[in-house]
Amino acid sequence: MSEAATRRAPGTPCWVSLLTGDPTTSRDFYRDLFGWEYQHEQGPTGPHFRAVLDGRDVACIRPMPKSRRCLPSWSPFLASDDADKTAETVRLCGGTVGVGPLGTEGTGRVAVASDPAGAPFGIWQDDTGGGAAADGGPGTVVWNELITYRTSAVEKFYRSVFDLDVEHPERDGERAGSEESDYLTVTARGRIVGGIRGVGSALPRDRGAHWLVYVEVEDTDTVARRATELGGEVLVPPGDSPYGRTARLADREGVPFAVISTER
Template identity: 50%
Template sequence: MTEVGNRHPHGTPCWVSLLARGVEATQEFYGRLFGWEFHPGPSSLGTYVRASLNGKNVAGIGELPRDRPLPIAWTTYFAADDADKTAELVRGCGGTVGVGPLDADDAGRLAIALDPLGAVFGIWQAVHHRGIETSGEPGSPVWNELVTRETSMVATFYSLVFGFETQHVVSTDFDYLTLQLDGRPVGGIHGVGRGLPRDRGAHWMAYFEVADTDAAARQVVQLGGSVLRAPRDSAYGRVATVTDPEGAVFTVIRTEPLPA
């Protein structure tokens, strides 16, 4: 297979994918919320569709296998130059590989893994499918953040596996750091201690850009979802944490432009 050109650098969050019980109903929800259009994904993944904005891929939605008690949740995928070598690194650094590595037709090669504290993430070696093709416009993924007990140990794991550098937010009561590649922040780790949800454990949170956070939160409810944390201002924009009708948690954000 010929490798795709201009693929995301190793370690970059390059895709977000959701496993749902009802793919058609889930498409309806996200299509109305984000303006996504859908087209078939790799047949080897079963019932699976790719979501796009203006013809550019932004996310995937697949059907949850009925014989697997997996959570309904968004999964963040990280780009890998070699999925098999990265999977071995995951194992060697204290993580677990739950699925794969395996080929997704001619789109690429993937694996699903867990970090040492149990957060699920994906590994993606692109071939004919690069991953996310646009970011910053409403409806597109703009950030990925690991919510976990504490940052130090798990940050070491991700740095060893993907080559991240880390930068801590200096605060006496806020355990947070950014993961960086070539000096550019590509993700975050938020240590919440006892604030970690018991029903979810450690997890990666996908953030999606919206034009109006308050309006998006209202629309989520109108479409059958729920609001877990009401719209609020943050250092990076106005955010709200919500769920789709099946309970998959994600965050919507109206990002603030960086100062000139």
């Protein structure tokens, strides 16, 4: 397979990672909610559980470093053709690099960074075509959305670091200039790969800017009820959207994530 065929366009989410203070509890929660199975591995950023569903890689769950004080969170890893160059651009554009870049046993390089608003994300240079399953299906991550105070504060950062394009889609029922209208879709080489949502004063004070992962499910309402039974919480109850029925949930540590059911 050629290099062009294996590498994803820069800025494309290619992996997601949960940073947690209690990996065992988190592992059990998502196993019971989505049916994930796990393999314990040693990666460049330390030991972690790699989540697998029907033989496909889905995500990883890794312990919070004892040397760093940070909130547990889900974060996407964004593809890069050169992790070292991307990390340097992150710094030049007002972001921070907390870990790496580090080698991944000859297959590429990774780093962990934060944007100027403080939202953590990863950088992944991978030459083997690896990463999370990209074809969707129940139990897999199908969308990544940055929740931040104002899109204009980070738009230039992601455009500059990953050479992404952004668009402001028209949405029925939204008032121009309202907080609800502060939404951008992110495009990598002509393909929509994520979104940026500015929520203004609704941004959680205890969490700040963060990435929200959307996991596809067969029945949003059932999964929302199951999450509470497992010790999680419903942050935004199930409701219909133009893209499917969604709900915003939190796991046992309060880490937010979303689920979506669509008609395929």
